[in-house]
Amino acid sequence: MARIISLCNQKGGVGKSTSCINLGTFLAALGKKILIVDIDPQANATSGIGLNPRRLEKSIYHVLIGKVASEDAIRKTPILGVDILPASSALAGAAVELVDIKNREYKLKEVLEPIRRKYDFIVIDSPPSLGLLTLNALVAAGKVIIPVQCEYYALEGLADLMRTVQLINTNLKTRTAVMGALLTMYDRKSRLHRAVAKEIRRKFPGYVFDAVIPRNVSLAEAPSFGKTILQYDPYSHGAKAYRQLAEEILRMEGIRKI
Ligand SMILES: Nc1ncnc2c1ncn2[C@@H]1O[C@H](COP(=O)(O)OP(=O)(O)O)[C@@H](O)[C@H]1O
Ligand SMILES: [Mg+2]
16 A cells, blocks of 8 residues: 655745655655655646646546546656656646535545555645645645755744644544655755754754755756656756655655665
8 A cells, every 4th residue: 555645835935846756756766656646736746747737638636526537647657667646727726616525625535545556655746835735635645744945934834834734633533644844955055054954953853854955956957858856867966865865765664675
């Protein structure tokens, strides 16, 4: 049964989509079968891995509103071992359409259930808000990764999201666990970044990944070519960091590599 990991942070531009596709890619490079689920109407994970969100007839939107079975919307990606349940801009409407549906917070969890056996990991990219789509991503996940930039407000954002996960567990009877905060776009030459990173590790011991994602031009460039960092610049610092993250996650989960 696939372990389901959601990348969530209500803040935009913190590296959720970048981390989703590159973590998925390196988990696959380590021999695991991966499904990426894009539940953000901006569809950055979908385009970042090389699919055109405007050309999709079937997307997670059609699955969530019950028009298409999840198997039928899943597509292969150019990366061996990585499939995607893509997003399209139609998804923006789903947030509204889902409002009247029963068990609307559990919809994503429900549609992933029948395909869970086919994968080792399902990695979910979520929108930069705390709306219904993100709520679905949090409810569906066993574990949550919170990408954060080492800025002044990162600590508050992190504390907020941890409280939100607790609230969800209490109110929706789920058992979603925060796996950890992932420091992204880290510049080790910046005094602020170093100070904030230290403070995050002090305030949330055991909840911060050892792997740190550096600010890296190749990571920013890769999506404009529809490529992951493994295809675009496999020897970059960014690629190395995502490989370390994938290895760390396998260790935490007690899973062997290939
Ligand atoms: N480690 C990094 N170094 C440099 N640029 C990055 C890095 N991670 C992400 N980016 C760029 O920063 C922007 C925001 O990242 P993204 O993953 O889309 O964030 P989110 O999904 O949280 O909104 C994108 O343009 C992306 O290419
Ligand atoms: Mg994104």
